[in-house]
Amino acid sequence: MLDLSDVSADPARQENITRILDSAEKLFRHYGYSKTTVADVARDLGMSTANIYRFFASKTEIHQAVCGRMLAQSYKMAYDIRHLRISASERLRAYVHAQFKMTLETMLDEQKVHEMVVVAIERDWHVIEKHIDRIHDLLAEIIAEGIAAGEFAEQDPASASKCFGAATILLCHPQMVAQCLAKTNRAEPDELIDFALRALKK
DSSP, X not given: OOOGGGGTTOHHHHHHXXXXXXXXXXXXXXXXXXXXXXXXXXXXXXXXXXXXXXTOSSHHHHHHHHHHHHHHHHHHHHHHHHTSSSXXXXXXXXXXXXXXXXXXXXXXXXXXXXHHHHHHHHTTOHHHHHHHHHHHHHHHHHHHHHHHTTSSOSOOHXXXXXXXXXXXXXXXXXXXXXXXXXXXXXXXXXXXXXXXXXXXXX
């Protein structure tokens, strides 16, 4: 996969990559991932398909980069919440609510975007796993601060972070959110969050 950080030193190359990703994301959102081709992206940009392949080896690589940008937005949201001047419990609650809202608005309300995300998850791309690891690290930092403040019980913050994520995954995983949204026999968001927070305090 193309590492966008590797090309940041070349402004002209970075500009072309950004244009390609902007076009691809626009077309993916409008027509859907499966119906969009590299030739469509090239046509939208007024360039040759061969020129696209100078920057991306395949449609899959373009898709990975587009998903990477979406995940970066999710991470920034989590990073900003992690640094709020409120209690650890309040930050964890704010993060899960914000991620749930982002999943609903960005990944479910826009069905074409949901298709992109589902394909990425099913292919088990490392960009997804890297994002999950980074989120776990942020949550572990919040939990460690909660332990230091006497808000949470003594425990391993890294392990607690993974368990907290697992306990609230129904509110963060696009496919699970989609499947459970209309169900009446599922826990409400705050019920799940309260349950996970109580576990940290025991």
